[in-house]
Amino acid sequence: MTPQKTFAVLAIWVLTAVLPLAAGPGPDFDSGRIGKLPTLDNGRVKPMDTYARETIRFLTGSESFGEHHPMDLLLQLAFRSRDWTGKPLLSIGFVPLKEELGVGKKVKYLVPAELLQNQKFHGIIDEVRKAGKKTDDLPKLQKEAVILYHKLSLLEGQIDALGWKLVPHESDAQAAWTSIGETSDKDIRQTMAALGEAYRTGQPQAFDSSLLTLEKQLRAATKLPPPDMATIEREVWYHQFRPFEKAAILYLISFLVFIFASTSLPRRVYKLAMFFALSGFAVHAYGIALRSLISGRPPVSNVYETMLWVPFGTVLFALIFELVYRGKYIGMAATILGGAILLLSDYVSLDPYVSPLVPVLRSNYWLLVHVLTITLGYAAAALCMGLGHLWLLLFMWHRAETPSLKNIEKYLYHAIHVTVLFIGTGTILGGVWANQSWGRYWAWDPKETWALISLLAFLAILHARVVNAVGGFGTAVSSILAWQLVLFCWYGVNYFLVGLHSYAGGDTTAYIPWQIILWAVLEVGFLGLSAITYRRYVKRSQEA
Amino acid sequence: MRRLYENSKLIQFICSIRFTIFLLLTLAVILAVATVIESREGTAMVQVKVYRAAWFNFFLAAFTINMLGGTYKRFRPLYVFTGFGVTHVGVFIILIGAFLTRNFCIEGQMTIPTGATRAHYVGNDDYVTAVVKDSDEKLAVTVPIDRGSKQRDLWSTGRLKESGITVVLDTYYPDLAFKRRLEPGGDIENPAIKFRLSAMGSEADGWLMPRVSSQSRINMGPMQVRIEEVDADTLPAMDDLETGPNVIVFTAPGTDESHEIEAVDGKKASFELGGKNFDVEIRQTFGNFTIHGEDFHNQAGPPDNPAVVFTVTSGDVSAPDVAFSKHPDFSLQHGKKDRGYRARYHFRGGNQAAGSELVVHMLRNKKLAFSTRLQGKVGNTGPLEVGKAVDVMAGRITFTVEEVFDRIGYKFEAVNESDEARNPSIHVKLIPDSGEGAAIWLPWGETREVEVAGKKIALVYQGERYDLPFSLKLTKFNEDKYPGSQMSATYQSLVFLTDQETGRAEEILIHMNEPLIYRGYTFFQSSFIPGATYTTVLSVSKDPGKWPTYIGYMLMSIGLILMFYLKSWLAKFDQRRLKKERGK
DSSP, X not given: OOHHHHHXXXXXXXXXXXXXXXXXXXXXXXXXXXXXXXXXXXXXXXXXXXXXXXXXXXXXXXXXXXXXXXXXXXXXXXXXXXXXXXXXXEEOOOHHHHHHHTOOXXXXXXXXXXXXXXXXXXXXHHHHHHHTOOGGGSOHHHHHHHHHHXXXXXXXXXXXXXXXXXXXXXXOTTSOOEETTTOSOHHHHHHHHHHHHHHHHTOHHHHHHHHHHHHHHHHHTOSSOOOOHHHHHHHHHHHHHOHHHHHHHHHHHHXXXXXXXXXXXXXXXXXXXXXXXXXXXXXXHHHHHHHHHHHTSOXXXXXXXXXXXXXXXXXXXXXHHHHHHOOSHHHHHHHHHHHHHHHHHHHSOOOOSOOOOOGGGSSOHHHHHHHHHHHHHHHHHHHHHHHHHHHHHHHHHHSSOOHHHHHHHHHHHHHHHHHHHHHHHHHHHHHHHHHHHTSOSOOOOXXXXXXXXXXXHHHHHHHHHHTTOOOHHHHHHHHHHHHHHHHXXXXXXXXXXXXXXXXXXXXXXXXXXXXXXXXHHHHHHHHHHHHHHHHHHHHHHHHO | OXXXXXXXXXXXXXXXXXXXXXXXXXXXXXXXXHHHHHHHHOHHHHIIIIITSHHHHHHHHHHHHHHHHHHHHTOOGGGGGSHHHHHHHHHHHHHHHHHHHHXXXXXXXXXXXXXXXXXXXXXXXXXXXXXXXXXXXXXXXXXXXXXXXXXXXXXXXXXXXXXXXXXXXXXXXXXXXXXXEEEEOOSSOOXXXXXXXXXXXXXXXXXXXXXXXXXXXXXXXXXXXXXEEOSSSSXXXXXXXXXXXXXXXXXXXXXXXXXXXXXXXXXXXEEEETTXXXXXXXXXXXXXXEEETTEEEEXXXXXXXXXXXXXXXXXXXXXXXXXXXXXXXXXTTTXXXXXXXXXXXXXXXXXXXXXXXXXXXXXXXXXXXXXXXXXXXXXXXXXXXXXXXXXXXXXXXXXXXXXXXXXXXXXXXXXSSOOSXXXXXXXXXXXXXXXXXXXEEEEBTOEEEEEETTEEEEEEEEEEEEEEEEEEEEEEEEEEEOTTSSOEEEEEEEEEEEOTTTOOXXXXXXXXXXXXXXXXXXXXXXXXXXXXXXXXXXXXXXXXXXXXXXXXXXXXXXXXXXXXXXXXXXXXHHHHHHHHHHHO
């Protein structure tokens, strides 16, 4: 068997194992087809499939609640609502609210019918109504209660599909679409009722024919050109395919193979690792391209999208470095980071859906250039951090500065160059953009200040290397520390400081989640341990 | 220079890279702390405490010296063209630009309602300005807090040097209410009476001031109480007290003929006078007529100058005319060709037929009298005496003047429980070098006067106003929304620019990310105030540091690329040159 054949077989095996079949229609019903009906929701025409995902995630906290396909669950909520109103469905997380409502602390889901009869819940909502404040100004408990109330009303909108905004305006492209419950078109209402009846009574054929009729009627309801079905189908595919999850898994496999490659195994293993890294990168790039095509803009307008873009940059830089140096460790550092960040993007509770942009972020060339550049800077900084960790790990393993450590140091030094270049120019371009949008190139906004702080830290490392104030160990440790500043700039500023960039909503009452504390403790412990090892090493070499 | 450098350890340290690293890291820490301060205490506060503080300037100066020194130390002629040289020259130019911006940039906001024209903007920084009366002394103290912030102590002070008074901005309150309290005294002659009125078992009291329009009449149910000053020592006879509707009386000169028209806006009448036919149209009646430029205005306040504007058409000639109640001889036709009529305007305070009125007359000799009117006719007159209840309307209403004042002024008192309009306010203390100090609550935008150490000081809390050498008129404001939602997609202002000096007059569209740049000023679409008609909010900036900074930015970026990726090539070049030199 030639190496190429080995790769091919392995690749097919991995892909079939890694890529679960696209989530299909419900047992007998074509929920895939109904998922492609266009709807105008939240300022954007999108497929019902996306609406279902957003709705199910909002109601239950997870897109795949109870192992149901979201569109299928949406159909059940619509046409078999009685099956669900008595079941635990609405996610609740805020403990004080659970206590206030008198449900157990460990309860994760509330039963809609019970919540509707909860007098304390009504009491809180009445209080909120009387206060007449904006939701953002409410105390956390009331805010959470309002969210719960929104969940209830959204659930109510699902019953008999009455709240589905499927009927386009007759002639005005800017006007809101009418929901099934509000449309004056009797035929559409009847078709939807027939469709529901078919679903309820389990007649797939009747369901399909009603769906066909409904599609025709909806298309006939407007004189406007129909939405681009290619984009609608692309969006459905994007959500089904889950490119970033697959890229993450490929990266992690590549990472494992890189570990093997770093030992004295044949060159073939290195090539295999590169193959997985490249295929992960290709899937990653495909996902980003899909998302850009759906939203009509590059994916850099919120934290979730930067969490897709930064690992992309990290792997991109690593692949370029690998092509130049064939360094193994660069790929190792980048694939574990790429995989971890992509998996994390799914884990953290960020809105993963495409949503409209606020005016200042729209139609600006500089925004595009600035954000792409600065996030590539973050990506390079992440690579520095990864290489720094790798250096320290290997150092603790060997307890001496081996040639491979010298190599990693060299890569790290170059990665710092890339970081300074991209964070530097990215910050500058941010100034250019700010000048276009707000009339000042520098305003000491927390985000830009923190970008400058990160830049200063990396500049300090570069200057320290000029006078030999830091060697391999110092560079590795300081890169890891400088990365924490970048991380705060990327992520922390939006949550802990208030400013122009707080697109996450600027919730000033943000608390530090335990995961971050755990990670900080681990990081400090790791650095401490490596410092002890290094001191012993220095002592030893002085004695020798 | 070299020798100085070699002999001084201090200078060596100041130019050293180790000092650079120290400065870089210290700056990073300072900035990190500053962002926390900003998050907690607001943008204006961090500007005062850090970014605009003298010590921060000093720090940046140290940075500049270190960089220049370090660059100079390592300077070789060819280095100017290396990444190292270009980058550091770039950073130096950025620092120059930053210095220019910091000291000469003027930023502010310009709000223009649809249809309005503006030729000024208000700076972003708020000041408390103190002006010493009858002298040129003036002081502006920066308010280190954004309006809308939470209550907090300030620590800004300023000093009026000549007067020897220190101005301390003490505390900021985001929403302080004020109660106005009337107190006798003050500089302005402002007569007033305090009265009590009882009608059918119920009582009410209040103040009446003939010279303050809002206080010169009070509605008390169906009855109105009014005060006026009479330029006589006795109350005119009952018949001379003018009541009833306002009229214009037209007379033909040299004849006894006259014609009376009720002066109501829009009223038309035709009549014959002295053998001529006249068509008259009443355009507008004025209680207090003034002229601004070419426009007639009805100024607020008591009817000091009643007038009526009307058009008279006779034959083919149609011309506007004005008649004044208090100046019967003056008219627009005065001195012009005699058009065959005289118009006399009789202003009687309008037609009060609907309700009853009690008029308090303040006579020249400070005595008081009253008259009542019902259905436009005088019902009763008589004198008023302080402290004596007078039956003014057939036993139904008694009126008592409780006190009479020559001068009365307002005292403002800060209160916390009130429905009155709330204002961002600053508690200002004035501490003279000797003598007693004073403290005052200063609400946003209002001028207040304080007397300290025998000096009168006018204080006002507001943003600075900057006049533009041209004007902008908001022709149209447009907001686009995302389909089927209330989310703004984009918005833009169509403005009309008029520049008297250059003669430029042009319609310009300002929208997000596409500012108007004109004569050094840049106008950005910042936000808007929704309403029946939109009001646009433009950010304005005039920044002489922009271009140096941009050039510095460019050099720094190019330098970084040169340094990181062309350095090895240049190093080889350098080595070859060194070899050659050695060879010589």
